[in-house]
Structures are given as structure tokens and as C-alpha cells.
Amino acid sequence: MSHQEFASDAAVPPSRWWWLFVAILAAGIALTPSYTDAALQLDVSVIFVFALLALSMGFLWGYAGILSFGQTIFFGLGGYGYAVLAMNAGTTLWPLVAAVVLPMLFSAVLGYFIIYGRISDIYLSVITLVVTLIFEKSIRSTSGPDYVIGSVRLNGQNGIPGIPALQLPWDAAAPLSFDGVFYLAGAAALLAYVGLRLLLLTPFGRILVGIRESEKRMELLGFDARAYKLGAFVLAAGIAALSGALYAIWGNFVSPEMFGLNQAAQVVIWVIVGGRSTLIGPIVATGLVQYLSGWLGTVGVGQVTLVLGAVLLVFVLVFPKGLLPTLGGLRWPRRRSRERRRG
Amino acid sequence: MGLSNTIYLAAYAIALLVLISLGLAVIFGMMKVINLAHGEFMMLGAYACVLCVDAGVPLWLSVLLAALALGLFGIVVERLIIRFLYGRIVDTLLATWGLSLLLVGGVTTLLGPQGRSVTTDFGNVSIGGINVSSYNLMLIAVAAAAMLVTWLLAQFTRFGLLVRGTMQDPVIAGALGVDRSIIYMATFGYGSALAGLAGAVLVPITGASPTMGLFFVSKAFITVIVGGHFPLMGTLAASSLFGAIDGVVSYRWSSVLGEVSVLVVAVVLLRLLPLGITGRLRRGL
Amino acid sequence: MNPGPNIIETRGLEKRFGGVRAVAAVDFALAPGELRCLIGPNGAGKSTFFKLLTGQLRPTAGQIFLDGQDIVGAEPHVVGRKGVGIKNQVPVVMNGLTVRENLWLAARSRLRGRALEDAVDAIAARLGLEAILPRLVGELAHGQRQWVEIAMVVVCRPRIVLLDEPAAGMSDEETDRTAELIRELNRDATIVVVEHDMQFIRQIARTVTVFHQGRILIEDTYRNVVDNPVVRDVYLGRGVAA
Numbered sequence: 001m002s003h004q005e006f007a008s009d010a011a012v013p014p015s016r017w018w019w020l021f022v023a024i025l026a027a028g029i030a031l032t033p034s035y036t037d038a039a040l041q042l043d044v045s046v047i048f049v050f051a052l053l054a055l056s057m058g059f060l061w062g063y064a065g066i067l068s069f070g071q072t073i074f075f076g077l078g079g080y081g082y083a084v085l086a087m088n089a090g091t092t093l094w095p096l097v098a099a100v101v102l103p104m105l106f107s108a109v110l111g112y113f114i115i116y117g118r119i120s121d122i123y124l125s126v127i128t129l130v131v132t133l134i135f136e137k138s139i140r141s142t143s144g145p146d147y148v149i150g151s152v153r154l155n156g157q158n159g160i161p162g163i164p165a166l167q168l169p170w171d172a173a174a175p176l177s178f179d180g181v182f183y184l185a186g187a188a189a190l191l192a193y194v195g196l197r198l199l200l201l202t203p204f205g206r207i208l209v210g211i212r213e214s215e216k217r218m219e220l221l222g223f224d225a226r227a228y229k230l231g232a233f234v235l236a237a238g239i240a241a242l243s244g245a246l247y248a249i250w251g252n253f254v255s256p257e258m259f260g261l262n263q264a265a266q267v268v269i270w271v272i273v274g275g276r277s278t279l280i281g282p283i284v285a286t287g288l289v290q291y292l293s294g295w296l297g298t299v300g301v302g303q304v305t306l307v308l309g310a311v312l313l314v315f316v317l318v319f320p321k322g323l324l325p326t327l328g329g330l331r332w333p334r335r336r337s338r339e340r341r342r343g
Numbered sequence: 344m345g346l347s348n349t350i351y352l353a354a355y356a357i358a359l360l361v362l363i364s365l366g367l368a369v370i371f372g373m374m375k376v377i378n379l380a381h382g383e384f385m386m387l388g389a390y391a392c393v394l395c396v397d398a399g400v401p402l403w404l405s406v407l408l409a410a411l412a413l414g415l416f417g418i419v420v421e422r423l424i425i426r427f428l429y430g431r432i433v434d435t436l437l438a439t440w441g442l443s444l445l446l447v448g449g450v451t452t453l454l455g456p457q458g459r460s461v462t463t464d465f466g467n468v469s470i471g472g473i474n475v476s477s478y479n480l481m482l483i484a485v486a487a488a489a490m491l492v493t494w495l496l497a498q499f500t501r502f503g504l505l506v507r508g509t510m511q512d513p514v515i516a517g518a519l520g521v522d523r524s525i526i527y528m529a530t531f532g533y534g535s536a537l538a539g540l541a542g543a544v545l546v547p548i549t550g551a552s553p554t555m556g557l558f559f560v561s562k563a564f565i566t567v568i569v570g571g572h573f574p575l576m577g578t579l580a581a582s583s584l585f586g587a588i589d590g591v592v593s594y595r596w597s598s599v600l601g602e603v604s605v606l607v608v609a610v611v612l613l614r615l616l617p618l619g620i621t622g623r624l625r626r627g628l
Numbered sequence: 629m630n631p632g633p634n635i636i637e638t639r640g641l642e643k644r645f646g647g648v649r650a651v652a653a654v655d656f657a658l659a660p661g662e663l664r665c666l667i668g669p670n671g672a673g674k675s676t677f678f679k680l681l682t683g684q685l686r687p688t689a690g691q692i693f694l695d696g697q698d699i700v701g702a703e704p705h706v707v708g709r710k711g712v713g714i715k716n717q718v719p720v721v722m723n724g725l726t727v728r729e730n731l732w733l734a735a736r737s738r739l740r741g742r743a744l745e746d747a748v749d750a751i752a753a754r755l756g757l758e759a760i761l762p763r764l765v766g767e768l769a770h771g772q773r774q775w776v777e778i779a780m781v782v783v784c785r786p787r788i789v790l791l792d793e794p795a796a797g798m799s800d801e802e803t804d805r806t807a808e809l810i811r812e813l814n815r816d817a818t819i820v821v822v823e824h825d826m827q828f829i830r831q832i833a834r835t836v837t838v839f840h841q842g843r844i845l846i847e848d849t850y851r852n853v854v855d856n857p858v859v860r861d862v863y864l865g866r867g868v869a870a
Contacts, residue, residue, distance in 0.1 A: 001775035011729055028452065053417050067433060069440075117614040122432055125567050126377055129440075130561045130606060137557075138599050203736060210733040220682060220720070221737040221780070222708035261557070265444055268437065302553070306448025312441030317427060625646040 011206050014197060022194055029186035035177040041182050042250075047290050048185035049246045052192055054270040054282040056239035062276035064232035065212030067121065069265050070110075070128035073135050074105050074237040076259035077103035078244025080139070083160045083254045088150035092167045099245040100238055107237030111230045118226075129264075136259040159255030161213070166249050176249065183185070185246050192239055196279055208232055265308040272315045275322025285323070347473045355479055356590030358486035360582035362544065363559045364566040365489055366537030368574040369568050373510050373530040375432065377426065379439040381538055381563060383446035384558020388413045388539025389551035390450065396461045404545070406485075409543035410536045417535020421528045429527075443556070450553040458552030465547070478547055485544050489537060494575055497628055506530060507628065510572075561602055562589065565609045571619025573627045580620045584608070633661040634693070635788060637817050638683065641690035643676055643842075650676040652842040654690070663814045665829050666822045667853075668704070668839030669863055674822045675717050677839070678790050682714050683707040694788075707736070714784035717793050717822075719777040723766030727757060727776055730765055734780035751783040755809075771797050778806075782813060789813055791821045795828045807831040826854070 033041055057071045078099045085095030110131065114124050143156030151158065165175035166184070176184065199205040211218045211225045219225050248254050257263060266289070274285030293304075319326050367381045377495035378384070388409040395405035424442065428435045465478040497503035507514040509526045517523050541559075542551070549555060566585055570577025585605045616622055636658040643651040647676055651673045658664055666674045679685040681692060683704040691698050699707055718756070722730050728748065735747045752758050760768060765776055774796070781789060795803045803825070810832050813819060823829050829836065833850040840862045846853060853859055 006420050011725075011732075067436075113610050113614075117610055118612070119613050120616060120617065122377065122436065123435060123613065125433075126379075126564050126568060127606070127610070129379070130564055130602075133557060133561050134599065134602050134606065137602075141599065194637070206729070207733065207736065210722050210729075213724045214720060216684070216704075217720045217722060217780075218733065219703070219705040219735055220684070220708050220714055221784075222705050223737060224705045261444065265440070268440075272437070302448050302451025304448065306452055309441045309444025309446070309448055313424070313438055313445060314441075316438040316441060317424065320431075320434060321690065 004208055011201060011209070013201060018197075025190055029183065032186075033182050038178050041178055042194075043290075043294065044252055045178075045182045046247070047287050048189040049153065049243055049250055050181075050266075050270070050290060051189045051283045051286045052185075052243035052246065053240055053267055054188070054274070055192050055196060055279060056236040056288045057267045058271045058274065058276065058279055058282035059239070060232055060236035061271055062279070062282075063196075063200065063212065064208050064229060064236075065121075066229060066233060067125045068128040068233070068236075069125060069264050069268070070132050071236065071240045072259055072264040073128075073132055074103040074107060074240035075244040075247070075263065075267075076135065076139070076254075077106065077255075078241030079248040079254040079258050080154075080160070081241070081258040082245040082248045083163045084149045084152045084154075086164050087152045087160075092164055093169055096166065096245055096249075100241045101247075103241035103244075104238040106236050108230070108234050111233035111237075115230050115233065116226050117265060119208045132259065132261070132264055136256060136261065139259055141235070157256060159252050159253060159257075163248050163252045163254065165252065181250055185250065187319075188242060188246060192242075193279055193283065204228070204231070262308060265305075265312060269308060269311055269315070271322075272312070273323045274318075275326075277322070281322060345473065347470070351470075351473060351475055352594065353587055354483055354592050357582050357586030358483040360562060360566050360586045360589075361490060361578055362482065362486040362541045363538075364563045364570070364578050364582060365486075365493065365574065366534040366539075367563050368542065368567045368570055368578045369493065370531055370532075370534035371536065372572050372574040372577070373506065373534075374429075374527055375563065375572075376435050377439070377567070378531075378534070379436060379560075380443035380446060382422075382558075382560030383443045383450075384413055384417065384535050384538035384556075385542030385545070385559060386450065386551065386553065386556040387416065387446065388453070388542030389546045389549075389555060390459070390542075391539065392543035392546045393459045393461055393551045396546075402461070402463065406540065406543040410540035413539025413542075414532045414536030416539075418532040419530055420535070421531040425527070425531060426524065447553050447556070454553070456553060458550040458555070460550035462548055463547040482544055482548070485540070489540065490575060490579065493537075494628065497575075502529070531549075562605060565605055569609050569612055569616075569619050571616075571621030571624075573621040573624060575628045576624070577619060577621040633660070634658055635662075635695060636820075637693040638680075639691045639693075641677075641692060643673075643680055643685060644688045649842050651680060651687075654842070654844055656837070656844065658818060658820065660818055661814070662818050663810070663832060663834055663852065664820045665833045665836045665850075666820060666839060667824070667826075667829065667836060668845070672839035673842040674839050675792055676842075678716075678792055678820075678822065680713060681707075681790060682712055685691060689747045711787035713781040713784070713788065714790040715774070715777050715781045715792060715794060717796075718769075719773040721765050721773060721777050721780065723764070725757065725765060726762055727765055727768075728752075728761040730776055730780055731757075731761075731783060735783045738784040747783050751779045755779050756784075771802070774798075778809075782809075785816060787817055789817050789819045793822055793824065795825050796821060803828055804831075 032044070044281045053071060053075055060066050060068060060071070081099035081102055082095050085098055089095055101302065114127060134264065139154065140157055142154035143158070146152065147156070150205040154160065167175055207218070207223055208228050211223065211228055244258060247258070264273045270286045270289060271282045273289060274281030274283065313322070363385065365380060366384070370376055370378050391409035392405045393410045395408050396402060400408065420442065428438055438455055449538060463478060465481070466476040467474050467477065468480065496608060497507055506526055507523050509521055509523055513523055564587065566578065566581045570581035585608070588608055589601040589605050590603045634657045636656070638654055638656040641651055641654040641656070642649060654677065666677070668674055676685065680687050683699065683702050683706070687700055690779060692700050692708055694707070694712070722733065731748045731751060732744070739747055741854050752761055755778065757775060757779060762773060765773055768776070778794065794806050794810070798806060807828060810819060810821065821832065830850060835847065836850050836853045837847045838845040838853060838859055845862060846856060
């Protein structure tokens with residue numbers, strides 16, 4: 001009867017082992033650039049960026065219970081937002097902030113109509129997919145000199161190249177280096193992970209999980225479920241937008257693929273493989289999936305879509321709870337009973 | 344724009360929506376499943392039609408063969424995938440999405456990303472003072488025929504009775520001895536056949552390409568959701584509404600803006616009628 | 629606006645599902661501090677009536693007054709905020725969370741900080757739930773889940789408590805405990821209880837309202853209702869026009 005795929009002990013403060021784990025990760029991020037080559041750093045940096053995106057989805061779906069196919073909308077808006085603003089303004093710091101805030105505003109409007117419109121869960125998912133398709137189509141069709149924002153051409157299919165690197169606020173002449181991008185992405189991902197984990201301890205987080213479990217009961221108790229869900233939707237959009245902006249900073253390039261179905265599928269796959277019951281699961285899955293797809297080598301776009309679809313199908317049919325929770329299934333009951341005694 | 348022209352454009356837009364949505368609506372009405380691979384079923388129907396035409400089969404027969412082929416394909420999909428996910432609506436959504444990607448990727452890999460097309464010798468006709476493509480008139484006729492055939496099958500055949508009964512109350516139907524599994528399989532197959540039909544009929548107009556499904560699928564989803572759980576009435580009602588809106592906006596501005604306006608209207612409508620237009624009706628089809 | 633003294637009042641309340649009128653032309657009045665029992669055969673409309681009162685369902689016609697204010701169309705959380713608590717026939721609780729977390733969330737709707745934690749501990753002690761606090765609600769037996777829901781409803785001391793079959797599936801000893809709890813709650817709250825168990829009702833009832841086919845058949849004291857032959861016919865299924 002209970003929802004085994006979600007964590008039931010999220011409201012329990014994390015153990016000291018978890019804090020140790022976080023400290024080790026932080027140390028790892030700080031020390032890695034000194035010991036690895038640029039190529040590996042570049043690969044890991046983008047994994048951090050994608051981990052951020054995966055976290056946004058893992059949070060929204062796993063903890064708020066909202067299945068949105070539209071996280072890539074905000075990912076794309078974050079990337080394009082940074083590109084357009086930074087290239088127009090000549091500076092990069094406030095464009096980075098705006099690239100996060102503006103998509104959040106849009107998500108608030110979109111979320112308001114969907115969530116306060118009391119649109120059912122399935123319809124919500126389908127509508128977010130429709131909005132994704134509309135965005136992808138729109139951006140792809142912006143070729144030609146008419147589609148300009150300020151002095152920046154949107155370029156349709158080709159995307160926007162030559163995006164400036166982030167300038168350090170204390171040394172405007174020095175753009176962020178490879179190492180810098182690595183630190184930034186790593187720090188962002190780690191902070192988001194810790195932040196979201198701790199958010200679940202706050203009343204907002206606990207109420208959100210309560211709504212996921214039984215929206216009706218929470219409403220009968222007097223909580224306006226719509227407000228909390230909208231809050232989660234906007235927060236997730238902000239994290240996705242940050243991921244998009246960091247992606248633009250990482251690659252100095254944005255393209256309509258950021259809005260595309262393949263990207264949307266990847267996000268869903270990261271969370272399905274990693275499992276919705278933890279926040280760390282999707283992060284690990286992101287690393288795994290990215291590593292494996294790098295291993296597959298450069299293949300045509302068609303093959304990528306094919307593999308993504310196959311993976312999705314297989315996982316839904318065979319590992320609906322996610323790969324990691326299924327594999328860790330032997331350990332979970334023991335851990336939970338320990339926490340039960342404590343809780 | 345003259346009156347005849349407006350009527351023609353409206354009829355065409357509505358018929359197009361009916362054509363691409365009916366299959367999805369039949370499946371949704373029966374199983375409460377939104378088949379996210381619906382666009383790809385249309386795409387496969389289009390390719391099947393092209394392959395037949397290239398082999399020398401006349402167009403009308405190619406279209407029927409494509410529908411038949413997709414009907415069989417739909418049955419296979421239902422048996423291999425959907426059947427294991429009865430009642431798990433979210434998982435069905437994800438699985439059909441995976442299938443959608445698989446099909447797009449598969450066709451792109453096997454047949455290349457370039458589109459294929461067929462040449463037709465349908466000319467233009469003059470009706471009511473306007474010059475229209477006779478193929479477009481064909482399309483309107485096919486859409487109407489699809490609705491009619493579906494209605495006839497549902498109302499006047501024994502199988503249709505079983506389908507309607509299962510749709511209205513699956514538990515009672517099961518208690519009365521109806522094998523729901525067979526009904527679902529057949530319904531999914533029929534809905535897939537309609538999708539294949541739509542794709543095939545569209546080939547002379549849009550050609551066949553691996554990503555063509557994505558072009559139509561947004562509007563089909565919205566039409567079905569807003570239409571509600573009665574496939575025929577819902578599709579007709581929603582198609583009329585959105586056909587008119589999309590037709591006008593796309594004509595005046597752009598296709599993307601047409602989709603956006605359809606989406607906006609849909610969200611507003613769902614606020615007022617959360618179960619769609621036919622959601623509150625008790626009896627109907 | 630209803631200027632009367634009733635805490636809940638409905639006028640001409642109706643709810644249709646398709647062609648069925650689950651609740652029809654119900655004029656119901658509840659005075660503050662009352663302890664009312666609703667009885668009636670299955671399908672008489674009692675649970676539907678409750679759901680109308682909490683805003684879970686929207687009436688097809690009629691008005692519902694809470695403290696003199698028409699609440700038809702109000703969102704369920706607004707009605708909840710106004711101090712209406714409901715224990716449903718089938719427990720509506722957070723199955724994937726622990727009992728403690730369920731109680732915490734229920735108490736959080738009104739309380740904060742130390743008072744919140746204390747209220748959770750207090751209600752758990754009062755209703756004997758301490759042993760199951762760390763258990764997942766979804767894994768509990770039906771009876772235990774009912775108690776959890778009752779605890780959640782009661783922890784915040786709502787002004788109006790609606791209890792849909794609180795004694796269902798309970799042992800005699802538990803039934804007595806429930807009756808005592810209800811009498812205790814009645815000191816501070818207005819209570820409406822839907823029940824089938826006539827022994828239970830005898831322990832708590834003052835006024836009894838009898839539902840039949842969506843309408844109110846009779847409203848009278850327990851004794852009069854029980855002695856009424858029409859009521860007996862209704863329960864025994866001998867066709868009675870409502």
C-alpha cells in the first residue's frame with residue numbers, strides 16, 4: 001500500500017555519515033582539477049551541469065510528485081537567456097542572474113495556469129510536453145536576420161556560438177578558466193543537492209511531500225496545495241534554468257537541441273534510472289548515462305533517439321522503481337528499520 | 344476572404360484535426376491512455392503508404408493497406424507493452440513516449456532523415472466560386488468517412504456493443520463475461536489503424552518524414568484532452584473549436600502561433616470543464 | 629446571508645451524479661455545540677452530504693452556510709481553514725509517510741514550534757498511538773489507519789468535526805473508547821457522526837437525522853427515531869417513499 005518508490009524518511013535529518021559524504025564530495029571537487037587533464041575535467045563539468053538539471057526533475061517529480069516533461073524548457077531558456085543577455089550587455093554577471101530569474105517568472109505564469117487551473121496530473125504532463133514541442137519548433141524556426149534580440153541573432157537550427165565566458169566579478173579582465181568552470185558547476189550541483197536535501201526538513205518541504213502523498217487530505221487540513229505545488233514548480237524551473245546558463249558558460253554555445261525531445265528524454269531517463277526515492281540517485285544516474293553515451297561514441301542523431309527510446313521502454317517495463325533502488329533493494333529495508341527506531 | 348473560402352478553410356482545418364485525433368481519442372476513451380507514440384503511428388502509416396505507392400499500388404489501396412498495417416502494429420504494441428501496464432497510467436505515458444522516441448530514431452536510422460513523397464495527379468476543382476485542391480476535398484471526405492465508419496461499427500455491430508459497454512463500465516462488463524483484454528487489444532488496434540490512415544492520407548500533402556509525427560501530435564493531444572472521454576462527440580466538438588481557432592490564427596499569422604492559441608484556449612477550457620467537453624455527459628459515443 | 633444562530637445550515641442542497649440524485653432538497657441545520665448523528669441505509673447520501681459540507685464536492689443546487697456564510701464553491705482548503713475537520717469512511721491519509729509525520733502535518737495546519745511538537749505527542753498519547761508512531765501508515769491495519777485519521781482530525785481542535793463511520797470495524801472496547809472520545813470532543817466542538825452501529829449511537833446521540841434516498845426522512849431524538857416504524861421499514865428495505 002505504501003509508495004515504496006518514494007522515500008518515507010525524508011523528514012529525518014541526514015546522518016553524520018551523509019555530511020561526511022558531502023564533505024568528501026566537496027573535497028573531491030576542490031582537488032580534482034589539480035590531478036586530472038582538461039579533457040576529463042570538461043566531461044565531468046558537463047556532468048555537473050546535467051546533474052543540476054537531473055536534480056530539478058528529481059525534486060519536482062520525486063518529492064513534489066509532479067511529472068513535467070518541460071524541465072528542458074527552462075534549461076533552454078536559461079541557456080539562451082544567458083547567451084542573449086551576455087552578448088548584448090557585454091558583461092556576464094547580471095545576465096547569469098537574469099538567466100535564472102526570467103525563466104522562473106515564465107514558469108510561475110505557466111505553472112499558475114496549469115496548477116491553479118486544477119488540471120489533472122496526466123493532462124499536466126501532456127501539456128508540458130506540448131509546450132516543449134512548441135518551444136522546440138519555435139526556436140528552430142528562428143533562422144534568418146529577422147529573429148534578433150538586441151544585437152544577437154537567434155539563428156534557428158544553428159544555435160548561438162561564441163558565448164562569452166563568465167567574467168569574475170573581482171577581475172573583469174579574466175574570464176572563467178576551465179578550472180573555474182569545473183569549480184562553478186561542481187559547487188552549483190553540490191549546493192543544489194545539499195540545499196534540496198535540507199529543504200525537505202523544512203515545513204515547506206514536509207508539506208510538499210505530504211501533498212504528494214495525499215493532496216486531498218492536505219487540503220482538508222487547510223493547506224492550499226496549489227500554492228505549494230507552484231512553489232516547487234518555480235524552484236525546479238530555477239534550478240533547470242541555472243543548469244542551462246551554466247551549460248552555455250561551459251560550452252560557449254547554445255542550440256535548439258536544449259529544448260529538444262532528446263534532451264527532455266534524457267532528463268526523464270536520468271530520474272527513472274536513478275530512482276525517484278532519493279536525490280542522489282538521479283545524480284549518479286546522470287554520470288552513468290553520460291559516461292555510457294560517451295562510450296557509445298559519436299553516432300547519428302537518429303541512433304541517439306533510438307537508444308533513448310529503448311532505454312525508457314526497458315526501464316518502465318523492467319525497472320519501474322529505477323535501477324539504483326532496485327539494486328540497492330537488499331540494503332534498503334535494513335536502513336529504513338534503523339531509521340524507524342530513531343524516528 | 345469570401346464566405347465560400349472561409350467555409351472551405353474551416354471545414355478543412357476541422358477535418359484535418361478530426362483525422363489526426365480520432366485514433367487517439369478512441370484509445371483514450373476506452374483505456375484512458377494517451378498514446379504518446381500516436382504521431383509516430385501516423386508517421387509509420389505515411390511510410391507504409393509511400394512504400395506501397397512506390398511498388399505500384401494505387402493510392403487509395405495504399406492508404407487502406409497502411410491503415411491495416413498499423414492496425415496490426417497497434418495490436419502487437421498492445422500485447423507487448425501496453426498490456427503489462429494496465430492501470431499504471433503514468434508508466435503507460437512514459438512507455439509510449441519511449442516507443443515514440445524508439446520509432447523516430449529507428450526510422451531515421453533505417454530510412455534516413457530525409458522525407459519521402461509521392462506525386463499525385465489530383466488537380467484543382469472549382470466549387471462555389473473558389474478554386475480548391477480536390478485532394479483536400481478528399482481529405483475532408485476521408486475524415487467524415489472515418490467518423491461514420493467508427494459510429495457504424497460502434498452502434499450496429501456486436502463488437503461495438505461490447506466496446507461501448509466496456510467503455511462505460513469496465514467492471515460490470517468484466518462481470519458480464521467480457522474479456523476486457525481482447526477489447527483493449529482490438530480498440531488499440533483500431534485506434535492505431537486510424538492513426539495510420541491519417542498519416543497515409545496526409546502523404547500527398549506533407550510527404551513522409553521521420554519527425555512528421557511531432558508536427559501534428561501537439562494538436563491531437565490537446566483535441567483529445569479537451570474533447571473528453573467520448574471519442575466521436577468529443578473529437579468532433581474539440582476539432583470544430585480548435586480547427587476554427589488554429590485555422591484562423593495560422594492563416595493570419597503563423598503555424599506556431601496557431602498552436603500556442605490552441606494551447607491557451609485549451610488550458611482555459613479545462614479550467615471550466617476539467618473532464619473535457621464531453622466529460623459531464625452520461626450517454627454518448 | 630443567514631443571520632441565524634446555526635453553525636451549519638443547508639438549504640435545498642442537491643447533488644446529482646449523472647441521473648442519480650445522491651442528495652436531494654436537503655434542509656439541514658446544526659446548532660453550535662450539538663452532537664448529531666446521521667443514520668440511514670447504504671447509499672442514502674450521508675457520505676456525499678459530508679463531502680458537500682467540506683467542499684470536496686460541489687453541489688448541483690442549494691446553499692451551504694457555515695457561520696452564516698455561503699461556502700458553496702469555496703476551495704476545500706478554505707473550508708478546512710474555517711475549522712471543519714472530517715474523518716472519511718475510507719481513511720484519506722498519507723500512506724507513504726510515518727504516523728508521526730502524518731500527525732505533524734495535521735498539527736502544522738494550525739500550530740508551530742514547541743506547541744506543534746507537544747500537540748503531536750499529546751494526541752498520540754491520548755489515542756494510544758505511541759507504539760506505531762514510526763510506522764508507515766500504509767502498512768497499518770485498517771482500524772489503526774482509522775485511528776490515525778481521527779488523531780489527525782482532532783489534533784488541531786477543529787470547531788466542527790465530521791466523523792464518517794468512526795466505529796467501523798472496531799472491537800467493543802475500542803467502540804466505547806471512541807464514544808468517550810466523541811463526548812469529550814463535544815465539549816469544545818460541534819460534531820456530526822455518520823454511523824450504522826445503533827448501540828454506538830445510543831451511547832452518544834441526542835438528535836438523530838435519518839437519511840433516505842438522498843433526503844432527510846426524519847429528525848428526532850434517538851428514542852423516537854428507533855421506535856419509528858417508518859425508519860424500521862427503510863432499514864429493512866421495505867419500499868418507503870422518501
